[in-house]
Amino acid sequence: MKLSEFILNDIKPLNSKSKISDMQQLFNQLTLTHIPITDDNDAYLGCFSETDAHCFDNEKQLDDYKYAIEDFYVRNTTLLIDVLEAFSINSTNIMPVLSEKNDYLGYYELNDIINLFGDSPFFAEPGGVLVVEKGINDYSFSEISQIVESNDGKLLGAFLSKMNSDLVQITLKIGNIGLNDIIQTFRRYSYNIVSNHEEDSYVANLKERSDYLNRYLNI
Numbered sequence: 001m002k003l004s005e006f007i008l009n010d011i012k013p014l015n016s017k018s019k020i021s022d023m024q025q026l027f028n029q030l031t032l033t034h035i036p037i038t039d040d041n042d043a044y045l046g047c048f049s050e051t052d053a054h055c056f057d058n059e060k061q062l063d064d065y066k067y068a069i070e071d072f073y074v075r076n077t078t079l080l081i082d083v084l085e086a087f088s089i090n091s092t093n094i095m096p097v098l099s100e101k102n103d104y105l106g107y108y109e110l111n112d113i114i115n116l117f118g119d120s121p122f123f124a125e126p127g128g129v130l131v132v133e134k135g136i137n138d139y140s141f142s143e144i145s146q147i148v149e150s151n152d153g154k155l156l157g158a159f160l161s162k163m164n165s166d167l168v169q170i171t172l173k174i175g176n177i178g179l180n181d182i183i184q185t186f187r188r189y190s191y192n193i194v195s196n197h198e199e200d201s202y203v204a205n206l207k208e209r210s211d212y213l214n215r216y217l218n219i
Helices: 020-029 062-068 080-090 110-118 141-150 180-188 201-217
Strands: 034-038 044-049 094-098 104-109 128-135 154-163 167-175
Touching: 020 034, 020 062, 034 094, 034 104, 044 062, 044 094, 080 094, 080 110, 094 110, 104 110, 128 180, 141 154, 141 167, 141 180
Parallel strands: none
Antiparallel strands: 034 044, 094 104, 128 167, 154 167
């Protein structure tokens, strides 16, 4: 199913000549964080936020507060991950969608996009989640893929889940096999294993040796 099939049109943009009271009333009826605004030619201008709307003089027009318009949108060709990023950057639950010619087509609703993302193999397919860590200049996704696939694993997805000036953490979704051999191979390639795994024989051996040492010291 194409992402553009999730474009909604049940809520029409407000005209910039509308009164602030019209926008306030609309926000009171909806659970949206923003409302799209268009001019007299139906050209998209941007969005007003609910927070700003309730601070304005309700007898004035939206045009009187053009400085508060937030200019964000995506194209009908924008990829899913970029749409999610746009939602996050703009702290909104509604994302206006424009054509390549800047025609307003409708909007995406955040829950629909999250549900669609949740249906992707990264979340939907069975498998184990592994978080590895390495120096920011030392890791590579080609090496990570090689490690997983050389142990007959199937890499269902990977993303950078944490990053600073020195280290990067990569979250992996791996299917088709147990994780122990993959974990040990990552260690041989100097990756630190951040996530905990019961099947990790290295950790199990350390615990066994620690228990043995404690028993020895207590004799």
